[in-house]
Amino acid sequence: MRIVIAAVIGVASLVLTPANASEIEGPGRFCGYSPIIDLMPGKKVTTLEGGIHGGGFRWEGAxxxxxxxxxxxxxRPKGRIVKSRSADSPARFAQKRAEGGYQIAIWNGSHGAAYFTSPTPFTQSxxxxxxxxxxxxxxxxxSNCKSRTIFSWE
Structure with a gap:
C-alpha cells in the first residue's frame, strides 16, 4: 500500500508542477499552447503554468x-458564437461572467481553443x-515563432 501511495504522490508531483514564469516581449510571434499572437513593440506575454494539453499566460499591451x-x-466552448469562424480567424464566443470577472472563448472549429479573462467587461481594443x-x-x-511554449516532463 505504501508503494502505491508513494507512486501516486510521485506522479502527481510530475503532473502538477507549474512551469517557471518568463516574460516574452514583442516584436515577434508568440506561439502559446494554442494561441498564436503577433506581439507588437511594447506588448508582452508572461507564461504562467502549463500541462500536457494546455496552459496559461498573461498578455499585456495598450x-x-x-x-x-x-x-x-x-x-467546442459553451455559449453563443458572435463572430463566425473564417479561413483566417477562429470563431469568437459571446462574453460571459466567469470566476474572476468576464470571459471570452475562441475556437478553431476543431481542437484549438483559447479563453481570455478580464476583471472588467471587455473593451473594443x-x-x-x-x-x-x-x-x-x-x-x-x-511557423515563424520567435517564442513558443512547449510541454516538458522536466
Whole structure:
C-alpha cells in the first residue's frame, strides 16, 4: 500500500508542477499552447503554468491585461458564437461572467481553443486584440515563432 501511495504522490508531483514564469516581449510571434499572437513593440506575454494539453499566460499591451488559457486539445466552448469562424480567424464566443470577472472563448472549429479573462467587461481594443489571435492544435507546428511554449516532463 505504501508503494502505491508513494507512486501516486510521485506522479502527481510530475503532473502538477507549474512551469517557471518568463516574460516574452514583442516584436515577434508568440506561439502559446494554442494561441498564436503577433506581439507588437511594447506588448508582452508572461507564461504562467502549463500541462500536457494546455496552459496559461498573461498578455499585456495598450489594451490592458488579459489572462489567457489555451489548449490544443479542446472541444467546442459553451455559449453563443458572435463572430463566425473564417479561413483566417477562429470563431469568437459571446462574453460571459466567469470566476474572476468576464470571459471570452475562441475556437478553431476543431481542437484549438483559447479563453481570455478580464476583471472588467471587455473593451473594443481588447476585442480587436483577441480578433487578431489565431489558433493551432496538438500535432501542428506553427511557423515563424520567435517564442513558443512547449510541454516538458522536466
Amino acid at each position: 489594451f490592458g491585461t488579459l489572462e489567457v488559457y489555451g489548449t490544443g486539445w479542446a472541444s 481588447q476585442l480587436k486584440a483577441i480578433d487578431r489571435v489565431v489558433l493551432f492544435e496538438e500535432g501542428q507546428s506553427p
